[in-house]
Amino acid sequence: MKFQVLGPLSVVDGGVPVIAGGPKQQALLGLLIARCGTVVPVPQIVDTLWQRSPPSTAQAQIHSRISTLRRVLGTRAIVTHPSGYLLDVAPDAVDAHLFEAEVESALEWEARGAFQKTAAVLRGALGRWRGECAFQMLDGELFDREAGRLAELRLLALEHCIGADLETRDAAELVPELVDLVAAHPTQERLHRHLMVALDRSGRRSDAFNVYWSLRRRLADEFGADPAEDIQQLYQSLLSGTAGDGGPDRPARRPAPCRAGDAAASQLPPDIPDFTGRTSELRQIVARLVNGGAAHADTAPRAVVVTGMPGVGKSTLALRAAHSLHEEFVDGRLYVDAAAYPRSEEGLRAVLGRLLRGLGAAEGTVPESAGERQDLYRSLVASRSVLLVVDNVAGPEDLRAVIPPSGRCAVLVTAQAATLTVEGALRVPLGPLAPEEARSLLFSGLPARRDEEQGPRTEEVLARCAGLPMAIRSVGTLLASRPHWSMAHVTEALSREESWLERLGTPGRSIVSTFDGALRDLPEDDRGPLSALAVFGRTALTPWIAGVLIGRPATRAREVLDRLADRGLLAVRWSERTHSWSYGLHELLRVHLLARMDPAEAVTIQLRALRGWLELAERATGAPRSGGGRTPPDAGAGPAASLFTGGAGHGRAHQEREFLRAVLGRADERFGPAVASGLVIGDGRREPGELLALLRTAAAREGGAPAEAGTSRPPHPLADPGPLCPAGSPPPPRPASRLSLLRHPV
Structure with missing residues (x-):
């Protein structure tokens, strides 16, 4: 039995994961692991599981949970003591204990000067980490302390591992890893020192100066302090030219790495080995990037834009295409993840700096300002055959500064927005897999x-x-x-x-997290409407249907639908049956939106939809207004109104009929008799039962009556906030004022 906390909490028995139970069960197991080999007192368990107000049955619940853990872990794994419980397993059964022992052993090897052994042991120890420490996911002061201690030990191991690597490996090989580590730990001075040394030994002393100056500014701005004494001494030795020389216990300074022209640059992330499908799209992308279009000018780069909803595989397809073109772009394939950089002057500088390094810009030649970097980038790329992949583009401003000026180059862009404009680009929209x-x-x-x-x-x-x-x-x-x-x-x-x-x-x-990221980027005015569109399952959305759900006229609803479709959050579909366009939500996005929705809001939208249909039925069938005359249906409600009148739009009202059936089915499930006995619309001249009969007749045309309650596809539990009143309870009394809940603004 192995206990793993250097990542998500898990227990593995013979290579097979064992289910540890729910949150409190995991918290109890985490506490026993954190105090492995020592008795955990019952009061400490109570404080950990119920931090504010423990129930009167706390001890009984603890006893029950311990029994459950024993069934999973074995009866001998947890020992009962008069004051508490003890997890009795071998020290090497817990990955955190193994990690600590390996770090201690590596530091002993380092003290003996055995740097290769040090690096090997530390790499193995660091490889035990599978993500953030499990204790970070658990609430409690003990978990916070233990998570912090292990995080510091992990960072210490990483620092010593890099230090040992600097003594045994080519320093240039370590620079990319150190750049990422410094970005992740911007005030960790030892990592900055390692990066300065690696850059200097790689023949990039001016870049080492930049690392020092950046650290010095950050420490001064955030803490009002200077770098540590050893880093200042290293900086002075770099200035005097005495750093980086070889010695008896240090490898000689290696020659500078190859520059542009010696080898093709490749910044692409790894391809995936089991890429599947997308044959037609892949063929289109490769053909355009290699040959251009029929009207393509030789002086302009070839361009492809891959668009689609979050999670549909845009980046995977783009990388597969880019990896397959290594022979066509002999001077390299550059890569930028636009989402990883702020949309600011500083972000643009960082992007251009990355591209310039990929092109092999010599040390000391990279300017400071974004404008000068852009000029140098265009100069370097103008005479080369380079493929540039720009991933996760949010807008055209992410591209203007990096599109190559040469017809020998090509640009492959991925974006969620269908409206992203790249001049002369082939658009490749991605939908769900067949x-x-x-x-x-x-x-x-x-x-x-x-x-x-x-x-x-x-x-x-x-x-x-x-x-x-x-x-x-x-x-x-x-x-x-x-x-x-x-x-x-x-x-x-x-x-x-x-x-x-x-x-x-x-x-x-x-x-x-992918969906949440897309929703964060959505303007506030469109988030509520998008959630409202998710309430009635896989409904095909016309402007009138959307208007009913979000409470806006059909013309305004169409604008909302188009904006959401432009962002890849709605699909636009053509119906041969109705000869019209409609919009639709992906099922997983719909479930996600409902999971984030307040249940009361879902009920409000359902009532709004029912009210919309009842009012349309009243108007379409000529129900009189209190002042005389008739109230015509809203503009855009033609096909829906034809369900009651049998007008010209009746044959094209398939989507509206399906929506009506969904509304009636949900009303039956939620409100039951309350629909007929407790709700009134208009001025009360028509009984709700009469209007509901009209709705059911309209829903039954061309395809049968609406589904009985419970026979339609059950909604996901997160999508159903539960009935308005308990099953079997009497319907609410009819309001004496005859003002309906449906009359209230929703």
Whole structure:
């Protein structure tokens, strides 16, 4: 039995993960692991599990949870003492204990001058980390202390590992890793010192000066302090030219690395080995990047823009295309993740600095200002055959300064926004994977027999993933890591967990975080409407339907729909049946939006939709106004109104009819008899039952009556905030004032 806390909390028995239980069960297990080998008093357990107000049954609950853990871990793993409980396992059963022992051993090797052994042991120790420490995810002072202690030890191991590498490896090989570490730890002086040494030994002394000056400014601004004495001494030795010389216990200074023209630069992240599908799109991208279009000018770069919703696989496709073109772009393939840099002057400087280093700009030649860097970049790239990949572009301003000025170059851009403009670019929109492609991706990393064993549950899981590659790949990874799981296990796990969407994603990037990032970038005025569009399942959205849901006229709703579609958050679909366009939400995005929605808001939107239909029925069938005359239906409601009048738009009202059925089905499920007995619209001249009968008749035309309650596809638990009144309870009394809940502004 192995206990892992250097990453997500897990217990592994014979290579198979063991489920530790819910949050409190995990907190109890984490506490026992943190105090492994010592008795944890019951009061400390109580304080950890219930930090503010423990229940009167706290001790009984602890006893029950200990019994559950014993069933999972074995009866001998947890020992009962008069004052508490003790986790009795071997020291090497806990990965944190192994890590500490390995760091201690490595420091002893370092003291003996055995730097290769030091680096090897520390690399192995650091490799035990699988992410952030599990204790960071648990609440409690003890967890905070332990997480902080292990984080400091991890950083210490990293610093000594780099120091040992500097004594045994080519310093130039360490520069990229050190640049990333310094960016992640901007005030960690030892890492800055290592980077200065590595740059100097790589023949980049001026860059080492820049590292020192940057550290000095940051420490002065944030702490009013100067760098440590040893860093100041290193800086002075660099100025005097005495640093970096070889010695008996230090490798001789290596020659500077190759510069531009000696080797093709490649800044591309790794390709994935099991890329699946997208054959047609890949062919289009490669053809345009290599040959250009029919009207392409030889003086302009060839360009492709790949667009699509979050998680649809834009970056994966772009990188597969870029990796396949290493022979066509002989001077290199450059890469920038636009989302990793601030949209500011400083961010632009950093991007241009990265590209210039990729092009091999010599030390001391990179200017300070963004404008001068842009000029140098264009000069260097103008005579070369280079492919530039710009990932996760938010707007055209992310591209203006980096598009090459040469027809020998090409630009491959990925963006969520469908309206991103790149002159002369081929647009390649990505949608969800086709069913066969989705199935191939799901089983791409599994033995063939796993596909044959799964049965009909496979289609159910694929339907839940809705063709989104990030979700499909994560299910495949789950099956690969748990060979004893069938697809039925996966289906059950996703069905019973309210947080099932959290499980879908790739390492370091969940679908939830991807969707949240897209929603953060959305203007505030469009976030509420987007959530409202998710309430009625897979409804095809016309401007009138959207207007009913968000409470705006159809013309204004169309503007909202177009803005959301432009951002890749809605798909635009053509219907041969109705000969019209409609909009739709991806199912996983819909579930995510509902998970973030206040249940009361969902009820409000459902009532708003029912009110909209009742008022349309009243107007379309000529219900009189209190002052005489008739109130015509709203503009844009033609097809919906034709359901009551049988007008010319009746044959094109398929989407509206399906929406009406969804509204009636949800009303039956939620409100039951309250629809007929407690709600009034207009001035009360028409009974609700009469109008509801009109709605049901309209819904039944061309395709049967609305589904009975409970026969439609059940909504995800997160999508259903529960009935307005408990099952079996009487309906609310009819309001004496005859003012309906539907009459209130919602």
